[in-house]
Amino acid sequence: MSARRQRVEPFHAVAINRLAHERTRRGLDVFHMEVGQPSAGAPRAALAAAARALQDSRLGYWESGALKERIARHYAETYGVAIAPEQVVLTPGASGALLLAFTVLLDAGDRVALGRPGYPAYRNVLRTLGMEPVELACGPESRYQPTPAMIDALDPAPAALIVASPANPTGTMLARGELAALAAACRRRGIALISDEIYHGISYGEPAISALEVDASSLVINSFSKYWCMTGWRLGWLVAPESLVDSMSTYSGNIFLTPSALSQHAALAAMDAHEELGGHLATYAANRLLVMSTLRQLGITELAPADGAFYVYANIGHLTDDSLGFCKRLLADTGVAFNTGLDFDPLEGHRWLRISFAVSSAETDEAMRRFAAWLADRPDGNGSRRTSP
Numbered sequence: 001m002s003a004r005r006q007r008v009e010p011f012h013a014v015a016i017n018r019l020a021h022e023r024t025r026r027g028l029d030v031f032h033m034e035v036g037q038p039s040a041g042a043p044r045a046a047l048a049a050a051a052r053a054l055q056d057s058r059l060g061y062w063e064s065g066a067l068k069e070r071i072a073r074h075y076a077e078t079y080g081v082a083i084a085p086e087q088v089v090l091t092p093g094a095s096g097a098l099l100l101a102f103t104v105l106l107d108a109g110d111r112v113a114l115g116r117p118g119y120p121a122y123r124n125v126l127r128t129l130g131m132e133p134v135e136l137a138c139g140p141e142s143r144y145q146p147t148p149a150m151i152d153a154l155d156p157a158p159a160a161l162i163v164a165s166p167a168n169p170t171g172t173m174l175a176r177g178e179l180a181a182l183a184a185a186c187r188r189r190g191i192a193l194i195s196d197e198i199y200h201g202i203s204y205g206e207p208a209i210s211a212l213e214v215d216a217s218s219l220v221i222n223s224f225s226k227y228w229c230m231t232g233w234r235l236g237w238l239v240a241p242e243s244l245v246d247s248m249s250t251y252s253g254n255i256f257l258t259p260s261a262l263s264q265h266a267a268l269a270a271m272d273a274h275e276e277l278g279g280h281l282a283t284y285a286a287n288r289l290l291v292m293s294t295l296r297q298l299g300i301t302e303l304a305p306a307d308g309a310f311y312v313y314a315n316i317g318h319l320t321d322d323s324l325g326f327c328k329r330l331l332a333d334t335g336v337a338f339n340t341g342l343d344f345d346p347l348e349g350h351r352w353l354r355i356s357f358a359v360s361s362a363e364t365d366e367a368m369r370r371f372a373a374w375l376a377d378r379p380d381g382n383g384s385r386r387t388s389p
């Protein structure tokens, strides 16, 4: 077995998802709140554009100049930031953009700072590439986000910092001043800033700030998977600083050739589907309130501030120190699938749950009702019993 293969940890969400699908095969119902994907599909306009492309286009290797221009316009309209279409490198999802960014920007052996809890693929892909993730423990005092003081304290300085705002699994966001201060801390020490903006467009108060608004040299990653509800279409992008455009294009050509032609046709149309996508946001907002208020009523009160994305990250340490076993029992007993925090935090995640509420309001309602009844049914009453590991 290659040493590289041993560096990758399993995704528990995938294992829980597999169990959930087994239930479906047995004819039982399931509430999929374990995976980070919208239950709504691609916008209608995207499907129509894809159908047209199937008829009219050869769908060969192709990069859509119109899509790059449309994404550049998105930066002007959404953030007031001017970027050239050539700075946009289209990739197979944000996953492809992360791989590309790490490969072009960093060398084997480089240290890369990131917050814990955080998206597990960051550390797994870095390790696969022979790089060293440096996890910054982020708790409620910094709203689960890294701070400039944490960056200043790193010795030696890492080669890069990855931030995500809104973040997965916490949903917490960095305000403009906080993001600017982090960017300045990185600049002072020559640290590259990689900003994963995949949950932009999904927030419940102030809109998210792009790293490009506070630092033109930062490297920004985004995707059609979340706001645009196109997970399976595998299309994302990276905005490269001008100095890196050529090497990014060279590498992306070698690793990916081009992204899916069909998805590029669909994505261009999706970018104007504001009304339909706005409807999903209203559903998420209602679901978020319902999940948070139900958890609080159940005595699960330590919740990360879900400023954006579609997750609630909740501490259930008073109920169990085996959140994976807890999720499996809950699924087996009720059909409600949540994810363990272990995917996001190997040290503390056994006491945390992540609930994805990107499902319909009816599903959220029924899932939370079943969860509440399940907890209340436990021998010591409202979940106060510690579950066996």
Ligand SMILES: Cc1ncc(COP(=O)(O)O)c(C=O)c1O
Residues within 6 Å of the ligand: 036, 092, 093, 094, 095, 096, 119, 164, 167, 168, 196, 198, 222, 223, 224, 225, 231, 235, 236
């Ligand atoms: C924070 C974060 N970044 C990147 C990704 C990868 O997304 P995709 O490759 O579907 O664009 C995800 C997926 O859940 C994520 O949560």
